[in-house]
Amino acid sequence: MADKPLLPELMKAHGISRRGFLKYCATLTSMMALPPILAPKVAMALEGASRPSVIWLSFQECTGCTEAITRSYAPTIEDLIFNAISLDYHHTLQAASGEAAEAAREAAMEENWGNYLVIVDGSIPLANPGFSTIAGISNLEMLKQTAEGAAAIVAVGSCAAFGGIPHADPNPTGAVSVADIITDKPIINVPGCPPIPVVMTSVLAQFLAFGLDSIEVDDLGRPKAFYSETIHDRCYRRPFYDKGLFAESFDDEGAREGWCLYKLGCKGPTTKSVCATVKWNDGTSFPIQAGHPCLGCTEPDFWDNGGFYKPLSVPAGDYRKLGLAAVAGGAVLGVAGGAIARSVKSSAAAKHEPVTPDDLEKKS
Amino acid sequence: MSASLEKGLNALREQIDAPVASFFTSCVSCGICAEACLFYQETGDPKYTPIHKLEPMRRIWSNEFTLLGRAKSMLGMGRKVTEQDLADWEELVYDSCTMCGRCTLVCPVGNDITMMIRKMREGMSASGNAPEELVAGAKRHWEKGSPMGDLLPALTAHVKNVEKSTGIQVNVDKKGVDYLVILSAQEVAVYNEVIEALARILDKAGVSWTFSSEAFEGTNVGIQIGSKDLAREFVSRTVNAAEKLKVKGVISPECGHAYQALRWEGPNLIGRTYPFEVVHVIELLDRLRADGRLKTKGMDHAKLTFHDPCQINRRGGINHEPRRLLNMVADNFTETEDAGTMNWCCGGGGGVGSNESATELRLQAFQRKKRQFEAVAPEKIVTMCAYCHHILEESLEHYDMDIEVQGLTELMAEYLEDA
Numbered sequence: 001m002a003d004k005p006l007l008p009e010l011m012k013a014h015g016i017s018r019r020g021f022l023k024y025c026a027t028l029t030s031m032m033a034l035p036p037i038l039a040p041k042v043a044m045a046l047e048g049a050s051r052p053s054v055i056w057l058s059f060q061e062c063t064g065c066t067e068a069i070t071r072s073y074a075p076t077i078e079d080l081i082f083n084a085i086s087l088d089y090h091h092t093l094q095a096a097s098g099e100a101a102e103a104a105r106e107a108a109m110e111e112n113w114g115n116y117l118v119i120v121d122g123s124i125p126l127a128n129p130g131f132s133t134i135a136g137i138s139n140l141e142m143l144k145q146t147a148e149g150a151a152a153i154v155a156v157g158s159c160a161a162f163g164g165i166p167h168a169d170p171n172p173t174g175a176v177s178v179a180d181i182i183t184d185k186p187i188i189n190v191p192g193c194p195p196i197p198v199v200m201t202s203v204l205a206q207f208l209a210f211g212l213d214s215i216e217v218d219d220l221g222r223p224k225a226f227y228s229e230t231i232h233d234r235c236y237r238r239p240f241y242d243k244g245l246f247a248e249s250f251d252d253e254g255a256r257e258g259w260c261l262y263k264l265g266c267k268g269p270t271t272k273s274v275c276a277t278v279k280w281n282d283g284t285s286f287p288i289q290a291g292h293p294c295l296g297c298t299e300p301d302f303w304d305n306g307g308f309y310k311p312l313s314v315p316a317g318d319y320r321k322l323g324l325a326a327v328a329g330g331a332v333l334g335v336a337g338g339a340i341a342r343s344v345k346s347s348a349a350a351k352h353e354p355v356t357p358d359d360l361e362k363k364s
Numbered sequence: 365m366s367a368s369l370e371k372g373l374n375a376l377r378e379q380i381d382a383p384v385a386s387f388f389t390s391c392v393s394c395g396i397c398a399e400a401c402l403f404y405q406e407t408g409d410p411k412y413t414p415i416h417k418l419e420p421m422r423r424i425w426s427n428e429f430t431l432l433g434r435a436k437s438m439l440g441m442g443r444k445v446t447e448q449d450l451a452d453w454e455e456l457v458y459d460s461c462t463m464c465g466r467c468t469l470v471c472p473v474g475n476d477i478t479m480m481i482r483k484m485r486e487g488m489s490a491s492g493n494a495p496e497e498l499v500a501g502a503k504r505h506w507e508k509g510s511p512m513g514d515l516l517p518a519l520t521a522h523v524k525n526v527e528k529s530t531g532i533q534v535n536v537d538k539k540g541v542d543y544l545v546i547l548s549a550q551e552v553a554v555y556n557e558v559i560e561a562l563a564r565i566l567d568k569a570g571v572s573w574t575f576s577s578e579a580f581e582g583t584n585v586g587i588q589i590g591s592k593d594l595a596r597e598f599v600s601r602t603v604n605a606a607e608k609l610k611v612k613g614v615i616s617p618e619c620g621h622a623y624q625a626l627r628w629e630g631p632n633l634i635g636r637t638y639p640f641e642v643v644h645v646i647e648l649l650d651r652l653r654a655d656g657r658l659k660t661k662g663m664d665h666a667k668l669t670f671h672d673p674c675q676i677n678r679r680g681g682i683n684h685e686p687r688r689l690l691n692m693v694a695d696n697f698t699e700t701e702d703a704g705t706m707n708w709c710c711g712g713g714g715g716v717g718s719n720e721s722a723t724e725l726r727l728q729a730f731q732r733k734k735r736q737f738e739a740v741a742p743e744k745i746v747t748m749c750a751y752c753h754h755i756l757e758e759s760l761e762h763y764d765m766d767i768e769v770q771g772l773t774e775l776m777a778e779y780l781e782d783a
Contacts, residue, residue, distance in 0.1 A: 333431060336431065337429075337430065337431045340429070340431065340434065341380070341385060341429040341430075344377055344380075344428050344429055345377060345378065345380060345381065345429075347377075348374045348375075348377030348378040349378050351374050352374065352375070352378055353365065353371070354593045355489070355490060355591045355593040355594060356365075356506065356593070356594075357499065357502040357503040357505075357506045357507075357594065358365060358503075359365045359366065359367055359371075359490070360367055360489055360492065360494055360499045360502060360589070360591070361366070361367055361492055361499060362366055362367050362368065362492035363366035363367075
């Protein structure tokens with residue numbers, strides 16, 4: 001594996017010009033919110049990257065994340081990123097299978113103990129280890145084994161980052177996220193269902209070029225470069241929101257005019273992602289542009305945050321019963337409190353003795 | 365009978381109503397009331413924070429009127445209000461609060477702190493923690509008709525003198541006239557020039573009026589000391605006299621809390637509306653001005669400024685009237701800073717001026733007005749409250765400031781157009 005060709009040779013083989021490569025590096029640099037002056041450094045780092053070993057583990061997932069990254073808009077360049085790393089194990093992509101595949105993983109781990117990168121997509125079932133196994137090894141066990149010698153873990157997709165759809169109520173498999181299990185390794189969450197491909201590769205590129213410490217994350221472990229602004233803040237339909245112009249249904253005039261989808265359940269205001277700026281499929285579009293409200297897939301528990309078509313201001317869950325109980329309870333307490341206060345006051349009034357100037361002094 | 369702690373606590377319980385409960389509940393301890401308080405501003409001592417002056421009442425509310433407080437009290441956790449607490453609070457409730465109403469105006473959650481101080485004083489007086497000067501004043505008022513004793517002989521003498529010097533007949537106990545004129549003890553005893561001034565102005569305007577030998581005193585120690593029973597008795601005297609004389613209106617004098625007592629608290633104290641109108645004398649003069657019945661000649665060229673009495677302006681609503689009148693007769697009228705509804709108190713209102721123990725604090729508090737007067741440097745300060753008049757004179761003298769103080773009615777009479 002160490003004799004893989006370096007990036008410049010690969011570029012030539014794939015018919016990519018150096019100019020194209022540098023453009024890609026500049027894009028990455030700006031996406032990572034790095035100053036443009038660092039673009040050459042990104043290029044140099046990628047060209048001469050030390051090719052760390054990467055092990056990609058897929059657990060309870062739909063392969064959507066892998067599909068997205070391999071079908072991204074510049075597949076050859078994104079592919080190169082994979083070539084800049086040494087992807088030693090990825091059970092969807094690798095040719096080997098069965099014991100040979102597991103042997104490859106074990107060999108990579110042994111060879112690079114303490115230095116390899118683990119990428120995880122999919123959640124881990126805890127209810128029964130038999131719910132998801134690979135080569136007879138449960139997901140939980142494989143994650144623990146592999147993570148032990150890892151330098152860092154990248155949890156790709158909402159399943160790995162937050163539990164995702166398997167974790168959704170009633171969570172039959174007891175699915176949890178990587179961070180719920182591994183607590184002693186740095187974990188970078190790249191959520192999304194799936195994440196935007198270029199976001200995934202940018203995180204890897206930044207890791208390659210500047211190391212783990214250069215990746216600043218938010219309180220949910222997401223790289224700030226891609227998850228610090230809401231979709232709403234950058235949405236091209238935002239002016240309609242500000243003017244109070246909303247589509248009320250999917251076939252009304254507002255929908256045809258491209259007004260704000262807030263009332264149709266858009267989660268853009270509470271969802272942090274670069275969808276509205278980077279967009280998907282070679283920058284072609286993103287859900288809101290296609291006329292569908294944002295589902296909020298980069299946020300934890302997006303599947304259970306009320307209905308996809310319920311406006312954000314409508315509370316999720318069985319709030320009516322709870323609310324009624326709270327109102328009733330409050331009313332009972334209020335009436336009781338009021339009755340007590342009134343009785344204290346009226347008994348005081350009953351005890352009132354008219355005051356004359358003679359009553360103003362204490363006489364002993 | 366005697367005052368006692370139990371009576372005081374009972375009086376406080378009686379005073380805690382829905383507004384008080386909601387005020388205590390909604391206080392967010394922001395401290396903005398302190399910034400509005402003359403006594404906190406001039407001393408910087410946080411104990412003068414207005415809402416803190418209500419702590420004993422707040423504790424009773426919390427211990428006895430709230431579910432959580434009652435539960436705590438049952439477990440012996442609520443801090444009870446003791447004899448000592450009330451004694452300690454006397455200074456805060458009586459000496460360092462003129463009930464000027466600034467704190468109420470600035471409270472961001474709309475708490476009427478001034479009204480709560482008034483209520484708090486009910487408990488203080490019933491528990492025997494009212495200042496001795498106010499207690500003595502209440503006794504004199506109860507027995508002799510005025511906190512300064514029996515002033516009827518003095519009033520009778522003034523009436524005679526005015527009749528002699530002006531040739532105008534001054535009615536006493538005359539039925540069916542338009543107005544019953546009430547004075548304040550301070551005016552009868554000290555600033556009696558106002559009687560002649562008023563007689564001349566009302567005569568010229570063709571307003572019929574009378575004094576009552578039974579009720580010429582507008583002061584109400586019951587309001588100051590905080591006793592609704594006393595306040596009701598004192599207000600009733602005026603109401604009864606006015607009803608007996610069948611007047612259309614009662615003219616409230618240049619006296620802050622007399623106006624407060626008769627105009628705003630009175631109907632609540634006696635539990636019904638009046639069959640007559642209450643009008644402040646300056647309000648009436650401004651009406652006469654608007655009707656063209658008050659005509660003046662000449663101008664006072666001296667540099668004048670005006671002191672707003674808290675109870676008449678901020679808590680009484682009479683703000684533009686005195687200014688319109690002043691501009692009729694003064695061509696060098698300059699306002700002080702904060703003049704109008706956010707004016708600072710003279711420091712003597714709400715009974716503070718009569719408390720011997722408050723003198724030092726009151727004079728310290730006066731420094732705010734002192735600085736404001738120094739900035740304007742007037743030759744004369746005009747006001748429309750005899751007690752402000754008295755406190756201003758006393759404080760100016762203390763600080764060696766040679767500025768004349770005059771009542772507005774008197775100033776207007778000076779420039780009254782001759783027949």
